Amino acid sequence: MNYKISSIIWKFGIISLLTVMSNIQLIAEDESNISGWFRTDTDSHGTQIWFGASHPFGGLEIDSDIYVVGATGEFDIGPLFTLIKKEDSKDSLVVLPMIGLTFDFEAMNIATFVPQLYTFSTIGSIYFESWLMSFLNSPFDEEAGNQFYTRNFLLYALGDVVSVGPQLEVTLNLSGKDESGNELDSLASCAIGGKVHLKYGKNNTLGLFLGSEIREEEREGNDGIVGRLTFVRKW
Numbered sequence: 001m002n003y004k005i006s007s008i009i010w011k012f013g014i015i016s017l018l019t020v021m022s023n024i025q026l027i028a029e030d031e032s033n034i035s036g037w038f039r040t041d042t043d044s045h046g047t048q049i050w051f052g053a054s055h056p057f058g059g060l061e062i063d064s065d066i067y068v069v070g071a072t073g074e075f076d077i078g079p080l081f082t083l084i085k086k087e088d089s090k091d092s093l094v095v096l097p098m099i100g101l102t103f104d105f106e107a108m109n110i111a112t113f114v115p116q117l118y119t120f121s122t123i124g125s126i127y128f129e130s131w132l133m134s135f136l137n138s139p140f141d142e143e144a145g146n147q148f149y150t151r152n153f154l155l156y157a158l159g160d161v162v163s164v165g166p167q168l169e170v171t172l173n174l175s176g177k178d179e180s181g182n183e184l185d186s187l188a189s190c191a192i193g194g195k196v197h198l199k200y201g202k203n204n205t206l207g208l209f210l211g212s213e214i215r216e217e218e219r220e221g222n223d224g225i226v227g228r229l230t231f232v233r234k235w
Contacts (some may be wrong), residue, residue: 036235043228045069054080063096076100076116094120102135112137125157138175145176145184153195153209163197167209169226190214191226205232 021190030099039050052065060079067074078098085092095117102112112135119130131151137144144199173184200206207230213219 006231039230039232041228041230044226061132063098067100071106072102072104072111074100074102074112074114076114078116089124091124092120092122096120110140113139127155127157129153134174145187146174147176148172149173155195155197161199165195166192167195167211168192168212187215189218193226200231203234206230207232 006175022094034053035057036053041048041050045070048067048069050065050067052063054061054063060080062077063080064075064077064093076098077100078096080111081095083093083095096119098114098116098118100114100116101110102114104111105110114136114179115134117130117132119128129152130147133149135147135149138146149169149171151167151169153165155163155165156164169189170187171189172229175190176184178184191211191213192208194211195207198206198208207228209228209230211226213224213226218224
C-alpha cells in the first residue's frame with residue numbers, strides 16, 4: 001500500500017479509536033455497572049494478552065477489548081446481544097459481533113481488519129462457546145493473504161469446579177500464495193482435542209486445551225500435538 005495512504009489510514013484509525021473510547025467514558029450510565037475481564041493465552045503463537053470491558057447504554061451493552069502479542073496490538077468493539085436469559089436458571093444464549101483493527105507498532109502501520117462473531121450458551125450443565133473470525137490483510141498489503149479461523153468447544157460441568165469436553169479449531173486460507181508463488185491450500189490447519197476448565201478461585205478460570213493437528217504438513221516437529229494454557233479473570 002502507498003505509504004501516504006497507509007499513513008492517513010493509520011492516523012484516522014488512531015483518532016477514531018480514541019474518539020470511541022472517550023465517548024464510552026462520557027456516555028456510560030454508571031461506572032459501577034461496567035464489567036471487565038483479563039485473559040492470557042500461551043500456545044504456539046507465544047503468549048497473548050487481552051483486556052476487555054462491557055459498557056451499558058440503556059438496554060444495549062457495548063463490548064470492547066485490546067489484544068496484544070509481541071509488537072502487535074488489536075482493538076475490537078461490538079454490541080452484545082443477550083437472546084435468552086432465564087432468571088430462574090443459568091440458561092442463556094449470547095451473541096457478540098465485533099470488528100477489529102490490528103496495528104503493527106514495529107512497522108507503524110495497520111496490518112489487519114478483523115470481523116468477528118462470538119456465541120456463548122449455557123444449558124444446564126452444558127456450556128458452548130464459538131469463535132468465528134476473518135483476518136483480512138490484503139486491504140493493507142497486496143501480497144498478504146487472508147484467513148478465516150474458528151474455535152469451538154462444548155463443556156460439561158462435572159461439578160462446581162471442573163468442566164470437560166471436546167474442542168475443534170480450524171484455519172482456512174481465503175487467499176494468498178506460498179514462497180514459490182503457488183496458491184495456498186484452502187485448509188491451513190485443523191486441530192481436534194479435549195478441553196478442561198478449572199475454577200481457580202472467585203471469578204477465575206484456568207483452561208487447558210490439548211489436541212492433535214490432522215493436517216500432515218503441520219505435524220512436523222511435534223508429532224502434531226497442539227495445546228494452549230488459558231487464564232481468565234472477570235470482575
